[in-house]
Amino acid sequence: MKLNKATVVRRYGQALFGLAEEQQQRTKLLAELTELKTLLTDNPDLISFLLSKQIGYQEKKSVLDIIIKAASPLTANLLQMLFDYNRIEDLSAIIDEYIRLNDKYEKTVHAKVTTAIALDDAQKEKLAASFARVVGAKKVILEDQVDPDVIGGVVLKSNNYIFDGSLRFKLAKIKRLLLK
Incomplete structure (x- = not known):
């Protein structure tokens, strides 16, 4: 039975995380995988090269070996396993x-x-600290964006939480109340 991509990604990710934690390599592996993700982003043709039917196994293997040589054993094993099982295209999602x-x-x-x-840095810090208390997080990493349509206030979005404290939202709410 062939597994869907989401299942494969989840299983590999969990196995990798479990091994890294077991070997006390979690933060080191995180840094290495982040660097590998940057490599994949900067070189989008790399995965295409490794998946290409027109390129021979030895050529692909020699390119992969260059990457593996610079990697830790955990990352090297992951790369080799994904290559061997023809799942290298899932690497970015696994990361x-x-x-x-x-x-x-x-x-x-x-x-x-x-x-x-x-926002200046002090405002971002204060906002991150407040949001961390609301969602029960130890740390909040903010990606800021400026949109003049917000008019004033703040719109915060994370995976399962949206806080719209914008003036635009409040004006729209008042308008809806007046039109009732």
């Missing part, structure tokens, strides 16, 4: 799953904050 599991372990939340004007 994302590892990062998600690590964030859950560390109680880190990623959130997108949208404001009408740019």
Whole structure:
């Protein structure tokens, strides 16, 4: 029975995270996988090369060996296994799953904050601390974005939480009440 991609990614991610934790390599592996993800993003043709039917096994293997040579044993084993089982195209998603599991372990939340004007560092810190208390996180990593349509206030979005404290939202709410 062939497994769907989501199942494969989840299983590999969990297995990798479990091994890293068992070997006390969790943060080191996180840094290495983040670097590998950057390599994949900067070189989108790398996975295409490794998947290509027109390129021979030895050529693919020699390129993979260059990457493996610079990797830790855990990452090297992951890369080799994915290559051997023709699952190398899932590498980026497996890295994302590892990062998600690590964030859950560390109680880190990623959130997108949208404001009408740019926030300074002190405002971001205060907002992150407040949001961390609301969602029960130890750390909040904010990705800020400026949108003049917000008019004023803040819109915060994370995986399962949306807080819209924008002036635009409040005006729309008043308008709905007046039209009733």
